[in-house]
Amino acid sequence: MINASDRTIRIGGYVLTDGSGKRARLPDIELKPGELHMLVADASPEQGPQHLPFRISSTGDTLVLGNAHGFAVERLDIPVLGINATLQRFPNGRGELMVCEHPSPALDNGAACAAPAASKQPKAPRQD
Numbered sequence: 001m002i003n004a005s006d007r008t009i010r011i012g013g014y015v016l017t018d019g020s021g022k023r024a025r026l027p028d029i030e031l032k033p034g035e036l037h038m039l040v041a042d043a044s045p046e047q048g049p050q051h052l053p054f055r056i057s058s059t060g061d062t063l064v065l066g067n068a069h070g071f072a073v074e075r076l077d078i079p080v081l082g083i084n085a086t087l088q089r090f091p092n093g094r095g096e097l098m099v100c101e102h103p104s105p106a107l108d109n110g111a112a113c114a115a116p117a118a119s120k121q122p123k124a125p126r127q128d
Helices: none
Strands: 015-018 023-025 061-066 072-078 086-090 096-100
Antiparallel strands (some): 015 023, 015 061, 061 072, 086 096
8 A cells, every 4th residue: 555645644544445344454554655555455453454355356356445444445346366466556556456477575666567676675584
């Protein structure tokens, strides 16, 4: 999730709903303009507030972002996606949605779908 506006927004109270009707209330945090907040649709909310209680179906799905008043702010109709394929906006969260074979969690999407440079890959968590 990216704040593509020119002002800070508080996402607490917003709700993500999938095509089956499962809902996830977003954490009460502020996002500055351009700031990212990663959410993981893995049906494992016990792993923490970034983990949603549903998965996005690889055969296509719908996600609706609703505000605190219950109004839909954005609706995404997600097409069939292959392994490691993502749906991203180019340039970096602001343009049209496109299927991309190069996921970029915790990184800017850039101007077009391309593999992130090796120097920009997120570091793996320490195992000690």
